[in-house]
Amino acid sequence: MTAKTAILSAAELRDELAGARPPVLLDVRWQLGGPDQRPAYEAGHLPGAVYVDLDRELAGPAGSGGRHPLPDPEAFGAAMRRAGVAADTPVVVYDGGQGWAAARAWWLLRWTGHPNVRVLDGGLAAWTASDGALTAERVIPLEGDFKPNPGGLGxxxxxxxxxxxxxxxxxxxxxxxxxxxxxxxxxxxxxxxxxxxxxxxxxxxxxxxxxxxxxxxxxxxxxxxxxxxxxxxxxxxxxxxxxxxxxxxxxxxxxxxxxxxxxxxxxxxxxxxxxxxxxxx
Structure with missing residues (x-):
């Protein structure tokens, strides 16, 4: 994956969402040591975005492996399938801050072999600054077929x-x-x-x-x-x-x-x- 496809702008995302092959959207809002961000997601998210919990789905239990050790690959794969991630569908990830949580999801998907995943540059703030719409509608994704194959990144x-x-x-x-x-x-x-x-x-x-x-x-x-x-x-x-x-x-x-x-x-x-x-x- 080249530098051109690691991130995309809000305008580029809007065009892709309106296209024939829209990406799966993952909302990975997270605050270190702070409250669960699901209520913020439920109050307003990008249309079609599925919430992913960093602490529960993008990390294993804290302990001797560190505060956010890598999740079990199979458990991670199951979480991604629940979120609608498929092997042949583009994925775009965003969060509500400077992109740290979104980058964690990007890295895990790349590490486990997904070929087409990007981060929304500037996250939620960039989307709303470009007059992007938010919705509180409940999203029920179709089950994806993504199967993790670790080793895609060092x-x-x-x-x-x-x-x-x-x-x-x-x-x-x-x-x-x-x-x-x-x-x-x-x-x-x-x-x-x-x-x-x-x-x-x-x-x-x-x-x-x-x-x-x-x-x-x-x-x-x-x-x-x-x-x-x-x-x-x-x-x-x-x-x-x-x-x-x-x-x-x-x-x-x-x-x-x-x-x-x-x-x-x-x-x-x-x-x-x-x-x-x-x-x-």
Whole structure:
């Protein structure tokens, strides 16, 4: 999948919804540590969109694998089929924020082999800003036939992430103060994987929540040593905002692998080293 098909604009989505082969729409609104977003979805969503719960359907139970470990592929496939996802039907995912939750769904679908999935650039805000209609109508999708086949995108475990920091480029997508270990509001230990570079995912988008132009993203990542053909890995706190960074790299035309367990998995093992401060080491 090329950079041109990783995301689409609200105008492009409107045209596709009116076309002969409209995409399946997934609403993945989510708030870290916040309330369930289903009531917000029920109050108003894109016409035809099906709600997907990140914590229950896009992640396994929290524990030793991290706060948002990968879901069991078969359970994920069943959730996608319930949402109407079919192997030969395009899928478009959106959320109500900067795209982190939508990118998680995008990554999982790509990782499990779906060939045509994109994220609505700018999410719900971009849709409504373009005078896109919302509806409170209940959506009952037809059962899809999507069957997961993991391996469509690169996946790192803890050892591979540590090696990527030494032999390639490992980007830490969390806020800079968490990378430096100055604060850690969620996980028990602050700091970063030794050798990782700070690259907050919030800097991949503009004030409107839409991705920066591909050239600007290539310049940003290139300054960190992440360029086309380089071995690049990404992690974050629990594998959600890191998926957004993988998507940003995709928009820039750069392939990357995700350490899905991320920092919430890394710090469960006290034998793993932890670096603090602004320097990678």
């Amino acid at each position: 996946l790192l475990d803890a050892d591979a992430a540590a090696l990527r920091a030494r032999e390639g480029v490992l980007l830490d997508a969390r806020a800079g103060e968490r990378y430096r270990g100055e604060v850690e509001p969620i996980d028990p230990v602050g700091g970063h994987i030794p050798g990782a570079l700070s690259a907050p995912t919030t800097e991949n988008v503009g004030p409107d929540g839409r991705f920066l132009p591909a050239d600007a993203l290539r310049e940003r990542f290139g300054a960190l040593g992440a360029s086309k053909g380089a071995p690049v890995g990404v992690y974050c706190g629990s594998g959600v905002s890191g998926a957004h960074e993988v998507l940003a790299l995709e928009v820039a035309g750069i392939e990357s692998d995700l350490y899905a367990g991320s920092w919430s998995h890394w710090c469960t093992d006290p034998s793993r080293p932890v670096a603090t401060g602004p320097d990678p080491e």
